[in-house]
Amino acid sequence: MAVNEQRATRLEDYGRTSRSPSETRKTRHAARTEPAPPRPALVKAALVVVGVGLGATVAQTFTAETASQFSAAGGAAIFAGNLTGLAGTYLALVMVLLVSRIPFVERVLGQDGLLRWHRSIAPWPLSLLIAHALFITVGYAQAARSGIWHQVGVLVTQYPYMLLATIALGLMCLIGIVSVRAVRRRLRRETWWLIHLYMYLALALSFAHVIALGPSFVGHPLTQVLWSAAWLGTAGLVICYRFGLPVVRSFRHRLHVVEVRKEGPDVASIIIGGRDLDRLAVSGGQFFCWRFLTRNMWWQAHPYSISALPRAPYLRLTVKRVGDHSAALARLKPGTPVAVEGPYGAFTKHAQRQPRALLVAGGIGVTALRSLLEDLPRASAPVVILRATREEDLVLRDEIGELVKQRRGRLHELVGSRDRVRLDERLLLRLVPDLHKRDLFVCGPEGFVTELVAMAKNLRVPDECIHHEAFAL
Ligand SMILES: Cc1cc2nc3c(=O)[nH]c(=O)nc-3n(C[C@H](O)[C@H](O)[C@H](O)COP(=O)(O)OP(=O)(O)OC[C@H]3O[C@@H](n4cnc5c(N)ncnc54)[C@H](O)[C@@H]3O)c2cc1C
Structure with missing residues (x-):
């Protein structure tokens, strides 16, 4: 009974930045486990390993080819096919590694950085693998002095594992098509995501033909072992970080919905309860991919930032209704079990380079800004700018006001339509005259974040002092 009373009191107080006398009297808060700081040196070392791997893969193609093979009919095309095939498959593995959420990479690059890398590498493996299929078909047709279409039939039906490899390439092309911005915009995110998962299947289907037919592998047991180890290692990392760790973490903390609080029109906070939440190493500004285990929602995980630091036994996210998933969260029943992946993101106090900070939210x-602010040291004298179209959209403003006061900072609220209230360079400098002595943290819709980052760069804020989290894919 006493425990229940204590819980109820704490639940009321959770999210408040100054503790109520009752809370201070009754509750002793365990020290939170802090996440390890990011280690850029490790990521640089990993980049070197990836670069060396690519060099070795390319070199392997050259050593597997003799001069007479190259000058025979179709030899040049087959060589180009082998080169593009191996390089394309290698880069596809790197892409999988990039999204496998390896913690030390995640902590340095964050969601925005990973997406940027993913997007810039993505066209390469697909283009190289399409080129591989074309070169090999042309080369084999030239060598056999047959027509292209006849050769396609021969390759697919008579060569081992080639049918599987052809299906794999088809799947990769499908993923490429749905990833084009114009197509993606027309698809539901869930459909897009499910199609994206076929990449794992495509890679698995293509594996055997590489080992069975690739000149770098046939009769070369050492390269077979090394290549297989690279694939198994990648699969292991994906299984560990994308599936194993989230399952273990969710079981360990036994997360469940405790309460849904209305914060404003179309915005609700979901208070999550759980065991040992003081041991959940999460920084302010980070996010989890949340899976609410109801009949209709268990199969989809969406990213939402924490809107307050965990205070055992609670954790909080705050969500604006924009579509099916976010709307359904406002109707969650207490007791609903929750699974999480994460925490993810580099939008944290660890990114700070200057003693002072400017935080801007659109x-x-x-949400992310609120938890980041809570995590900033009291000496950070933050300037906080909140941008909203309507007064009632300024959710969590009281909590932010209190946190700013505790840190001797300044809060500016810019409310109104974009035409009427424009956060341009002049206004930014007027509100923050010492802009160059601060780190800029900006968070919100993609357009807002892009605009603000461009503005800061224009005003010569150094790149390493600009940190952003866009609420978009
Ligand atoms: C790192 C990060 C942190 C976020 N934190 C918050 C938060 O604290 N509070 C909040 O209200 N929203 C947050 N979002 C946005 C939130 O994930 C989407 O609004 C939500 O997933 C929309 O799902 P839906 O089914 O309601 O809407 P949909 O109709 O599916 O989509 C509406 C819009 O949201 C985008 N979207 C949909 N699903 C996702 C997804 N899984 N990842 C990214 N974008 C998506 C779509 O591209 C579309 O533009 C965050 C997004 C990211 C990437």
């Missing part, structure tokens, strides 16, 4: 971007 709309619902205020």
